[in-house]
Amino acid sequence: MSSQAPHPTLLIPGPIEFDDAVLQSMAHYAESHVAPGFVKTFGETLSLVRKLFQSTNPAAQPFVISGSGTLGWDIVASNLIEKGENALVLHTGYFADSFATCLETYGANATQLKAPIGERPSFEEIEQALKEKPYKLITITHVDTSTGVLSDIRRVAEVVRRVSPETLVVVDGVCSVGCEEIAFDEWDIDVVLTASQKAIGCPPGLSILMLSGRAIDTFKSRKTPPSSYYSSVANWLPIMQNYENFKPSYFATPPTQLVHALHTTLSQITARPMAERFAIHAQASERVKTAVAELGLEQVASKRENQAHAMTAIWLPEGLAPPDVLPGLLKRGVIFAAGLHKQVATKYIRFGHMGVSVTDPNRTDIDKAIAALKEALSEAKQAKGI
Amino acid sequence: MSSQAPHPTLLIPGPIEFDDAVLQSMAHYAESHVAPGFVKTFGETLSLVRKLFQSTNPAAQPFVISGSGTLGWDIVASNLIEKGENALVLHTGYFADSFATCLETYGANATQLKAPIGERPSFEEIEQALKEKPYKLITITHVDTSTGVLSDIRRVAEVVRRVSPETLVVVDGVCSVGCEEIAFDEWDIDVVLTASQKAIGCPPGLSILMLSGRAIDTFKSRKTPPSSYYSSVANWLPIMQNYENFKPSYFATPPTQLVHALHTTLSQITARPMAERFAIHAQASERVKTAVAELGLEQVASKRENQAHAMTAIWLPEGLAPPDVLPGLLKRGVIFAAGLHKQVATKYIRFGHMGVSVTDPNRTDIDKAIAALKEALSEAKQAKGI
Structure with a gap:
């Protein structure tokens, strides 16, 4: 159990969730x-x-x-x-x-x-x-x-x-x-x-x-x-x-x-080999990217070899903008970030998956976030009639 | 009671003691x-x-x-x-x-x-x-x-x-x-x-x-x-x-x-008028400066009107340097700072008296420090045969 007050899980590309210690x-x-x-x-x-x-x-x-x-x-x-x-x-x-x-x-x-x-x-x-x-x-x-x-x-x-x-x-x-x-x-x-x-x-x-x-x-x-x-x-x-x-x-x-x-x-x-830490992040990233593909979504980083392991920038379906999706995620206890690249900021969201959210085996942050993303997207599409 | 672990009282001219909250x-x-x-x-x-x-x-x-x-x-x-x-x-x-x-x-x-x-x-x-x-x-x-x-x-x-x-x-x-x-x-x-x-x-x-x-x-x-x-x-x-x-x-x-x-x-x-806070610091400063004078010591800041209210830089007696006095203070649970002005750094010490150490009526930091200074000086003089 965390000693921190209950709060939505922060899964933006930094700052990230803190370990209690x-x-x-x-x-x-x-x-x-x-x-x-x-x-x-x-x-x-x-x-x-x-x-x-x-x-x-x-x-x-x-x-x-x-x-x-x-x-x-x-x-x-x-x-x-x-x-x-x-x-x-x-x-x-x-x-x-x-x-x-x-x-x-x-x-x-x-x-x-x-x-x-x-x-x-x-x-x-x-x-x-x-x-x-x-x-x-x-x-x-x-x-x-x-x-x-x-x-x-x-x-x-x-x-x-x-x-x-x-x-x-x-x-x-x-x-x-x-x-x-x-x-x-x-x-x-x-x-x-x-x-x-x-x-x-x-x-x-x-x-x-x-x-x-x-x-x-x-x-x-x-x-x-x-x-x-x-x-x-x-x-x-x-x-x-x-x-x-x-x-x-x-x-x-x-x-x-x-x-x-x-x-x-x-x-x-x-305290652990750095290689192990990199591998854990790569595995979590793989899970996120597979789930994103299964939702029929594309990534801003277009090719596999140039996709980061600590975050995923996800193009939203045509007709949806970050304010259509982020509140639905927050309602489900998860915080993602809006787009930041000026030319396309309104067209994508960013999901950070690093640090304790992926390395602490007692945390279920990533599963919770993937489930929340699925539901929030579906809800947003329904609301917009997409 | 403070929630902080027991520790010597930090009375240097910053950083200073922290309030728990x-x-x-x-x-x-x-x-x-x-x-x-x-x-x-x-x-x-x-x-x-x-x-x-x-x-x-x-x-x-x-x-x-x-x-x-x-x-x-x-x-x-x-x-x-x-x-x-x-x-x-x-x-x-x-x-x-x-x-x-x-x-x-x-x-x-x-x-x-x-x-x-x-x-x-x-x-x-x-x-x-x-x-x-x-x-x-x-x-x-x-x-x-x-x-x-x-x-x-x-x-x-x-x-x-x-x-x-x-x-x-x-x-x-x-x-x-x-x-x-x-x-x-x-x-x-x-x-x-x-x-x-x-x-x-x-x-x-x-x-x-x-x-x-x-x-x-x-x-x-x-x-x-x-x-x-x-x-x-x-x-x-x-x-x-x-x-x-x-x-x-x-x-x-x-x-x-x-x-x-x-x-x-x-x-x-x-939450309180700023004037009250300045007055509390001035009073604490007065107490420290009176005690320093009673010990027969002079301040680096030579005239009353140019003496800070948050700290006191104290000339040591001839023959004493900061390493002769600071360990005796630490032994008594108080941390002062050595001199900092390059030309005279070995000839004086600095006592910070600000923040919770003076504003929190439950703390006795200043009295403790004045008593510790008296004893540490006397001990140091004895050791050096001054």
């Missing part, structure tokens, strides 16, 4: 951010982030900073690329547009490589683009929360290393870290930025990043100083290194209670 | 950041921020953003001043140096007006400086956490309005909001930036700002776009306006659990 760990009594107790918690948390990314290379560095996932874009844009340098932005939905805007805010030239809605740029197009001009970095949205499109970051990284080996491979893993396979060292990735509130299962409020040795070196060889202050790697790098070595350090007060929550959830996640 | 409100079940329940909580929280600042002018705008207090500097530096424009930074300790660095990161020219340690620039010096060149903004650290020096922001604002009426008055209120008097509208202040974890009594992780109509107009008349993305007022202003009107809105996922905690603590704070 994670929630309760935020009720820790007040601590000094530089006292031994908290320093130990924070230091261990950073080491757990390495495990989350299956990384053992000491040249790589995890960061946990107070802020939303969006802050990770500023950290990339103001530290790893300089004014007038080029960024190649692979576009699979809403979030690439925003990342490109962020890069341009700090003076980079962002070139977007766009795919039709529900698809992703091909490896050939990526290779071609990389050969056209020197790119300081390439960004890939691992799972675009607006479309449910999954990118193959491993193969993109291979293409980059072959064609343009110095280009930094930057992964926006906000909706993928904790549920999609990421082998940070082995796949030779330079940055993964993410947030706490999706498959990691922590409340929102933490910007989490992993930087490779190559990324840190790129930062250190900048010709100009970092173009932000709060997002400056120069300010945060010594802090993270110190805490991980259990030495107190101060740049800005860390969000102590959220760090406790992150420590708890990462301890749970890394 | 504030801590427990973070254990709220997961919510969508755009669903009616959370939208109401966030909207009400923003209105409560207005009450905290005693502001009723609809042209002013509160902001609550995921981040530490430091993020507020970036928001000022990247939105309210442009490259090559001048900022006058009043220096009363460590934090002015950092704010100046932040302003310069985004291209402003920061001129620091410094006072000797423990003092503050005189009103005559401020007036003189304002006459020397046009300043886009002036920054004042209301209470410098490194020295315990209190600035008279009301009188500084009067000088600015008289001598250079267009200059924005920017107050760093990280260690003052919730314990030192601030009448945002009446004193004609343009920005107060603060954090959640000091006298507001919320866990760390929220950057809280109040911008005047003049500040918003200054932002809107920029010649260049904001020079950051996550800190951009252009990105956050519509979000805050929408939530306050109970309309869901998305730029970055808000830190839902911390917003609940802020809602709880601001509801508690604003």
